[in-house]
Amino acid sequence: MFSRKTVVILGVIIFIAANIFFLTVSSRNRTSSFLPYRISLSLVAPLQEIVIRWIRFNENIWNHYFYLVTAAKENKQIKKALADAEAKLNQYEELTLANQRLRRLLDFKKATPREVIAAEVISRDPSPWFKTVVINKGKNNGVEKGYPVVMSEGIVGQIIEISNSYAKVLLLIDRNSAVDGVVQRSRARGVVKGAAETQCMFEYLLRKHDVHVGDMIVTSGLDGVYPKGLSIGKVVTVDRPHAGIFQQVSVAPFVDFEKLEEVVVMLPPLMQDMETGR
Amino acid sequence: MGLGMLVIILQTTVFHRLGLSTGFYDLLIVQIIYLGLYRPLRESLIIIGMIGFAMDSLTGGPYGLYLTTYFWIFAGVRWSMAYFHLSNTLIFPFVVAFGVIVENLIHLVGTVSFEAAPVSIARTDFRTVILQLLWSVLTGPLVLILLNKLYRHSEKWFLRVLATGREN
Numbered sequence: 001m002f003s004r005k006t007v008v009i010l011g012v013i014i015f016i017a018a019n020i021f022f023l024t025v026s027s028r029n030r031t032s033s034f035l036p037y038r039i040s041l042s043l044v045a046p047l048q049e050i051v052i053r054w055i056r057f058n059e060n061i062w063n064h065y066f067y068l069v070t071a072a073k074e075n076k077q078i079k080k081a082l083a084d085a086e087a088k089l090n091q092y093e094e095l096t097l098a099n100q101r102l103r104r105l106l107d108f109k110k111a112t113p114r115e116v117i118a119a120e121v122i123s124r125d126p127s128p129w130f131k132t133v134v135i136n137k138g139k140n141n142g143v144e145k146g147y148p149v150v151m152s153e154g155i156v157g158q159i160i161e162i163s164n165s166y167a168k169v170l171l172l173i174d175r176n177s178a179v180d181g182v183v184q185r186s187r188a189r190g191v192v193k194g195a196a197e198t199q200c201m202f203e204y205l206l207r208k209h210d211v212h213v214g215d216m217i218v219t220s221g222l223d224g225v226y227p228k229g230l231s232i233g234k235v236v237t238v239d240r241p242h243a244g245i246f247q248q249v250s251v252a253p254f255v256d257f258e259k260l261e262e263v264v265v266m267l268p269p270l271m272q273d274m275e276t277g278r
Numbered sequence: 279m280g281l282g283m284l285v286i287i288l289q290t291t292v293f294h295r296l297g298l299s300t301g302f303y304d305l306l307i308v309q310i311i312y313l314g315l316y317r318p319l320r321e322s323l324i325i326i327g328m329i330g331f332a333m334d335s336l337t338g339g340p341y342g343l344y345l346t347t348y349f350w351i352f353a354g355v356r357w358s359m360a361y362f363h364l365s366n367t368l369i370f371p372f373v374v375a376f377g378v379i380v381e382n383l384i385h386l387v388g389t390v391s392f393e394a395a396p397v398s399i400a401r402t403d404f405r406t407v408i409l410q411l412l413w414s415v416l417t418g419p420l421v422l423i424l425l426n427k428l429y430r431h432s433e434k435w436f437l438r439v440l441a442t443g444r445e446n
Contacts, residue, residue, distance in 0.1 A: 123290035125337050128300040128406050129385040132338030134290075160338065170338055175389060 101262055108152040109264065114227065116264040117141055119149075122166070131174035131194060131257070132157075137265060138165040146225060148266045154231035154254035155179065155219060156263050167265075172232070173200060173257055180223035181232050186210040189220055192232050192251060198258075200233060202249035209247070211238055217251050227266065281428070282309055282329040290336055301409035306333065307377035308421045310348045314355030315365055315373075316426060326352055339388050347384045351377045367419065374418025375411055382407050 002010075102118075109116050119135035137143050139162055149156040149169045157177060161168035170177050173194040181192045181202065188209035195201045202217060215235040221228025233253040240247050285305045293302060306329055313322035330345030337344060354376065358364055364373055386403075 123287075123336065124294045126286065126289050126304065126333055127337050127339060127344075127385055128410075129382075129389050129403070130338035134336065168336075168338065174338055176338070 098262075104152040105262060105264055108150075112227075112266065114269055115267040116150075117143060117267065118262060118264050119143075119167075120262055121260050131171040131177075132160070133169050133171065133260060135167050135169055135263060135265070136165065138163050138167050140164050142267060143167050143265050147268070148226045148230075149263050150226075150230060150266055151255050151260075151263055153256075154233065155226055156255055156257075156260065158225050159265065169263070171257055172253055172255070173198065178223075179226060179232060180220045181217045182220045183209070183211050183235075184216040184218050185212075186215070189222075190249070192217060195250070198252065199236070200251045200253060202235065202251050203246065205247045205249055207240055207245055207247055211235060211247065211249055213238055281425075282306060282325065283332065285309065286329070286332055286336070300406050301413065303374075303378045303410040303414040303418070304381055305421065306348070307351060307381055307414070308374060308418055308425060310351045311355050311373055311377050312422060312425045312429070314352045315359070316429070319356075322352060339385065343385065343388045347381045350384065351380050354380060367423070370419035370422050371415040374414045374422065378407075378410050378414045378418075382410065 105118055109118075117137055119137040119141075121133045122136050123134045125132040135149070143159060143162060145159050145162050147159045149158060155172055157169045157171040157174070159167045160170040171194070172179065172192070175194050177194040179192045180189070182189050183205075186209065188205055188211055190202045190205035190209075192200050193203055202211075205211060213235050217232040217235065219226040219228060219230040219232060231254050233251040235249055236252045237250045238247060239249070289305060309329070310326060313325060317325075326348045327345065330342075330348045333344035333348075334341055355364065355373065358373075362369065
């Protein structure tokens with residue numbers, strides 16, 4: 001009755017209509033669960049979960065790897081920045097300390113009646129038996145042999161050797177150093193000589209002279225090297241032996257010779273200053 | 279010679295900053311011992327002269343003190359070689375300690391005898407010498423071995439450069 005072609009077309013139309021009907025009905029009952037779906041879901045979901053977890057695990061590894069690489073790079077940059085900041089901070093601290101030291105020197109320069117030249121200590125004596133330092137000022141700067149070297153705290157030593165740009169300073173604590181000094185309180189006179197690493201001896205002080213622990217020793221100005229009244233150190237021990245005419249007095253210098261960095265060389269007074277009595 | 283100058287500069291500047299100014303021994307002693315053990319006489323004397331002069335110019339001691347010190351250490355090492363097998367590594371600590379003792383003795387004599395005023399020796403001086411001896415015994419042999427290797431390598435390198443120069 002119908003051709004084969006007509007049957008196929010009709011079949012397709014009926015199928016489409018049935019499909020639409022089914023979808024319409026099922027869409028209206030979306031909340032009610034359908035057993036085969038539930039079963040299917042229970043079977044497939046765990047596999048999906050495994051797969052998705054595996055994918056996520058790999059994704060995480062991948063992302064973390066890149067994150068770590070980035071973090072490592074950032075860490076490196078941050079460390080470098082921190083090191084730079086620390087170096088700068090250290091530099092600022094050094095500058096602050098240098099500034100303080102130089103201010104003290106400047107104050108001292110203003111307070112002293114003589115002309116002075118600031119110098120930096122550039123090296124130390126290679127032998128522990130001798131106490132000398134080399135400073136970066138020499139003949140070209142007006143420095144001469146025998147000139148006193150001082151700091152705001154007190155005397156440092158005197159120039160014993162000189163070249164055009166450098167000078168060697170014999171420190172107060174060297175065994176060969178001798179400075180004529182007086183006890184500031186009693187005006188008792190003696191000679192301050194280098195003795196050990198950090199101390200000096202105040203020698204040739206007669207037994208009858210008044211000296212106590214804590215007394216300040218200053219230069220007498222009689223040795224022709226150091227001007228009068230410069231600080232040398234403080235008396236730390238006084239020993240009056242049963243025999244002998246002198247006392248044994250040890251003095252701790254005010255200058256810390258281990259931390260010597262900047263010093264000033266005192267030039268001799270000018271003729272007009274000497275005439276006016278400055 | 280260049281190495282000697284480098285050591286001099288380090289000893290007078292960096293070592294002090296590191297707190298090694300008094301307790302550490304003079305590293306040039308090791309170089310002098312090396313010269314005594316392994317190098318020809320003329321070359322050694324030239325180097326000793328130059329190093330000694332440089333050190334004398336930097337110290338507050340009498341002129342020629344370091345020159346004398348290094349010369350006597352060198353002479354002592356050379357003389358001892360006739361009686362002892364000094365190039366044995368086990369003897370190195372004693373050789374370096376010998377050098378440190380000679381230097382300190384000469385410096386002590388230099389401090390006490392050559393100065394016009396009488397000088398006193400403090401307890402800290404003995405402590406310094408003992409510290410120097412300890413450092414020298416512990417590190418001296420190592421420095422001596424390193425120095426030997428350094429000289430050998432630099433000599434080989436120098437000869438190679440010289441040979442290449444001739445070929446060209």
